[in-house]
Amino acid sequence: MYHVKKIDSPIMLEINYIEENKAHVIKRLEKRNLHDAADKIEQILAINQQRKETQLALDTASSQVNQITKQIEQLLETKNKEKLESLKAQSRALKTGIKELESQLNRYKDVLQHLLYELPNLPHEKVPIGKDATENQIVYQVENIPLYTKDKLPHWELVAKFDIIDFDLGNKLTGAGFPVYKGKGARLQRALINFFLDEAIKAGYEEIQPPILVNKDSAYGTGQLPDKEGQMYELVNEPLYLIPTAEVPVTNLYRGQILSEDKLPIRHVAYTPCFRREAGSWGSHVRGLNRLHQFDKVEIVQITLPEISYQTLEGMRSYVESLVQKLELPYRVVALCGGDLGFTSAFTYDIEVFSVGQNRWLEVSSISNFETYQANRMQLRYKNSGGFKHLLHTLNGSAIALPRIMAALLELNFVEGKIKIPTILRNYTGFDYIS
RNA sequence: GGAGUGGUGACCGAGCGGUUGAAGGUGCUCGCCUGGAAAGCGGGUGUACCUCUAAAAGGGUACCGAGGGUUCGAAUCCCUCCCACUCCGCCA
Known part of the structure; x- marks a missing residue:
């Protein structure tokens, strides 16, 4: 059976923060429309109190045993057998109580860990108030949204017309949601991947090719577990998951590490397939x-470093914007409101491109600052010049997810019966039109 | 799939029942030396939890892959599991 490593420290760090900032934590959680936030926090603190009391009782008893052991050591040379035996008996007697306390303590820790793992990140103060996606805040939008006209076709008609993506074949091979890219469709996709990777490398990101299967520790580290249990594909004969995003393996590269400041910031880019069950x-x-x-x-x-993470977030946002600009796609940027914010995120920008064939916005990138949430689970820290250890901030963003970019691109550039490839991609595709 | 070796601190690496939170080294850090550096010399340097503090200091407990067992006492002995590496086989 696979055993998820129990980590004491992050839990306790977090619990101390909650204890000292109870009202603030509850208020922030309520921003997510977590209505029972106060109850949850009270419950957590109550169990923590019991944990502390048990810890104290256990430590006291253990200390007594240690005292007895020391006395025995000293007595070994004098051959006072009776005294020796009575001390041994004393120690044995304490042992049963210790076992009881130990198992009690473990129970409290387990419950506490579960409760804390199920607590989402605290939204940043700038996160807009709102209950769902309709209340996200548009922070930027291109001025001229292309007009939807009847000659604009949705991409599913275009890909069938030009025979570049085949959903039926995917159904045959695997099932719904597993399309087959063919010919220029496949080449366009590969061109986009290479374009995105090259751009990121130019912008200073180091490329990584991670495994696309990860273990439970990794899935807990970035917070997919336990929140997204059931959304990931899980293998039946190994306790492994297909990654829902490269964020999981790439961020977990640094799980359990203490980095020196001069290694920061860490910047990685990775291309991977992603797998999501999207149940329901x-x-x-x-x-x-x-x-x-x-x-x-x-x-x-x-x-x-924590103090610059929001600057970093803005940098990542403008980087992703530069990609959609280079692809000449109309787009907007939205700040997710409390109700729409992902479980692990403290602040998220979505980049949406306009789909002329569907007359709607499509999310193509999600850029998030997780602050210390993932770092806390992963025990990812840095040591500053004073020797003090602090949790780092982790961030990530899609740059970019392929299918919807592809959809928007095909729909927008379908003019006069053929699809024009954006100039910047032509070196990558090797062709200028799909016709 | 078969056979074997091994998992110790930021890292390398000793220890194989009591004075070991853990030798030695590397790294880091402070001081001396120097015009400055290198080398050299001397000191310091794990983590977490509980307790005590306004805070620090202090006190206690636990931790040598994970879990359990033996013992007054376990890094050291026993059991189970996990992981890594090596060789053979099979295979991209």
Whole structure:
């Protein structure tokens, strides 16, 4: 059986913060519309109190045993057998109580760990108030959104017309949500991947090719577990998960590390396929490439000092914007409101491109600052010049997820019966049109 | 799949029942030396939890892959599991 490593420290760090900032924590959690936030926090603190009391009782008893052991050591040479035996008996008697206390303590720790693992990150103060996606705040939008006209086709019609992506073949091989890219469709996708990777490398990100299967420790580290249990594909004969995003393996590269300041910031880019079960989220609005079980994504990850992480977030945002600009796609940037914010994130920007064939915005990138949330779970820290250890901040962003970019790109550039490839991609595709 | 070796601190590496939170080294750090550096010399340098503090200092407990057992006492002995490496086989 696979055993998730129990980590004492992050739990306790976090619990102390909660204890000292109870009102603040509850208020922030309520921003997520977590209505029972106060109850949850009270419950956590109550169990923590019991944990402390048990710890104290256990330490006291253990200390007594240690005292007796020392006395025995001294007595070994004098041959006072009776005294020796009575001390041994005393120690044995204490032992049963110790065992009881130990198992009690472990129970409290387990419960506490579960409760804390199920607590989402605290939203940053700038996160807009709101209950769902409709209340996200648009922070930027291009001025001229292309007009939807009847000659604009949704991408699922275009890809069928030009025979570049085949959903039926995917159904045959695997099932819904696993499309087959063919010919110029495959080449366009590969061109985009290479373009995104090259751009990231130019921007100073180091490329990584991680495993696309990860173990439980990794999935807990970045917070996919326990929150997204059931959303990941899990192997039946090994306790491994197919990654839902490169964020998982790439961030976990640094799990358990104490980095020196001169190594920071860490900047990585990785291209990987991503796998998501998307259980219960299918409907007519997710036709074609809009939602898939397997898709390709280029992901950027940064690990930075806490004091600059929001600057870093802005940098990542403008980097992703530069990509959609170079692809000449109309886009907007939204700040996710409390109700729409992901479980692990403290602040998230979504980049959405306009789909002229569907007359709607499509999310192509999500750029988040997790602050210390993931670092805390992963025990990812740095040592400053004074020798003090602090948790780092982790961030990541899609740069960019392929399917919807592909969809928007095909739809926008379908003019006069053929699809024009954006100038910047032509060196990568080796062709200028799909016709 | 078969056979074997091994998992110790930021890192390398000793220890194989009591004075070991853990030798030695590297790294880091402070001081001396120097015009400055290198070398050299001397000192310091694990983590977490509990307790005590306004805070620090202090006190206690636990931790040598994980879990359990033996013992007054376990890094050291026993059991189970996990992981890594090596050789053979098979295979991209």
